[in-house]
Amino acid sequence: MSPVTPTPPAPAADGPLLSVRGVDVGYRTGRRTRLTAVHDASFDLYPGQSMALVGESGCGKTTLGLGLLRLLPRTGTVSAGQILFRRKSGDQVDVRTLAKEDLRRFRWNEAAMVFQGAMNAFNPVLRMEEHFLDTFRAHERRTRRPRAEILEESAELLEMVRLDPARVLPSHPHELSGGMRQRALIALALALRPQLLILDEPTTALDVLTQRSVVEQLTELRERLRFSMVFITHDLGLAAELADRVGTMYAGRLIETGTTRDLFHRARHPYTSALIGSVPPVAGDRHVPEPLPGGPPGLNALPPGCSFEPRCPRATEECTATRPELRVLHPRDEGLSHAAACLHADGAELPTRGGHP
Numbered sequence: 150m151s152p153v154t155p156t157p158p159a160p161a162a163d164g165p166l167l168s169v170r171g172v173d174v175g176y177r178t179g180r181r182t183r184l185t186a187v188h189d190a191s192f193d194l195y196p197g198q199s200m201a202l203v204g205e206s207g208c209g210k211t212t213l214g215l216g217l218l219r220l221l222p223r224t225g226t227v228s229a230g231q232i233l234f235r236r237k238s239g240d241q242v243d244v245r246t247l248a249k250e251d252l253r254r255f256r257w258n259e260a261a262m263v264f265q266g267a268m269n270a271f272n273p274v275l276r277m278e279e280h281f282l283d284t285f286r287a288h289e290r291r292t293r294r295p296r297a298e299i300l301e302e303s304a305e306l307l308e309m310v311r312l313d314p315a316r317v318l319p320s321h322p323h324e325l326s327g328g329m330r331q332r333a334l335i336a337l338a339l340a341l342r343p344q345l346l347i348l349d350e351p352t353t354a355l356d357v358l359t360q361r362s363v364v365e366q367l368t369e370l371r372e373r374l375r376f377s378m379v380f381i382t383h384d385l386g387l388a389a390e391l392a393d394r395v396g397t398m399y400a401g402r403l404i405e406t407g408t409t410r411d412l413f414h415r416a417r418h419p420y421t422s423a424l425i426g427s428v429p430p431v432a433g434d435r436h437v438p439e440p441l442p443g444g445p446p447g448l449n450a451l452p453p454g455c456s457f458e459p460r461c462p463r464a465t466e467e468c469t470a471t472r473p474e475l476r477v478l479h480p481r482d483e484g485l486s487h488a489a490a491c492l493h494a495d496g497a498e499l500p501t502r503g504g505h506p
């Protein structure tokens with residue numbers, strides 16, 4: 150079988166692939182009511198970077214991920230900000246302004262999403278080969294290609310994620326294991342060589358060994374195809390392993406961003422520190438996990454100051470009145486600055502007991 154088509158060179162390394170600026174995302178919750186689930190999100194993602202979004206349930210990670218590709222449910226909208234994306238052509242577009250047809254081409258060709266729980270992503274009545282044929286035919290710019298040619302390329306994609314095409318292509322989704330489906334979904338998402346892959350809890354439904362192999366394959370694929378990744382996870386071990394950058398979200402806001410090392414070793418926001426402290430370490434360091442009591446505030450009843458203040462061991466009176474902005478503490482190029490939204494971010498070091506790399 151012919152080798153997989155060589156990867157086009159990554160876009161000019163002189164600018165970000167994705168520039169998210171002041172993005173708000175909300176849902177309509179009633180005839181006159183709205184809920185802002187993501188507030189003022191801003192970050193730059195450069196070609197080849199992998200960024201994890203972490204935080205407790207309901208903090209807005211999935212909403213932000215879906216918003217970036219305008220894949221929100223009907224009731225959801227990106228209501229403010231810009232999502233600037235450098236296309237393969239080199240032009241920069243604001244994803245918010247793409248017209249329907251252009252948006253359809255943008256997805257899969259330039260950016261693709263791997264959803265949580267691969268079963269729901271596939272149509273149960275279609276064989277896997279149909280899913281590949283449909284994806285290529287619906288999104289490719291080229292003129293209609295013969296079925297055999299597309300299937301050959303699909304087989305190469307499946308081999309790339311170490312699946313046997315002869316077994317997978319004729320099967321229906323339910324005839325495959327969860328791990329096989331998840332890998333097939335990753336292969337499908339990469340079919341048109343997008344520059345950006347957004348993964349929402351890519352390994353959650355899988356057993357530990359299968360998780361491991363999916364993680365290894367993602368790492369390998371990223372080295373080979375050089376796409377950028379934003380992945381949403383509850384699993385801090387996965388974040389430490391797959392990401393070179395992390396963004397912590399709390400109550401709809403990005404409250405700390407930096408390199409993986411910054412967040413796991415030099416966290417400057419008490420929430421990041423508590424989140425890391427609340428899970429067992431991946432390796433080494435035998436700290437006893439300390440649960441983080443309470444939960445994030447309701448999004449329509451946010452406290453006037455810092456949203457984390459009611460749970461924060463460091464909170465002072467000032468924190469009840471002033472909402473801290475995400476402030477750069479350690480500037481670096483390529484979106485890698487360490488920034489935290491805490492009035493006391495310059496204070497004493499916070500415990501980082503994660504034992505993560």
Ligand SMILES: Nc1ncnc2c1ncn2[C@@H]1O[C@H](COP(=O)(O)OP(=O)(O)OP(=O)(O)O)[C@@H](O)[C@H]1O
Nearest residue numbers: 176186205206207208209210211212213222224448
């Ligand atoms: N379709 C929707 N309609 C209304 N509100 C929604 C909808 N989807 C999500 N929300 C609300 O938006 C907020 C953010 O949810 P989101 O799923 O983005 O958080 P998350 O951090 O990804 O959580 P999880 O880790 O559990 O997936 C939550 O308060 C949630 O209830």
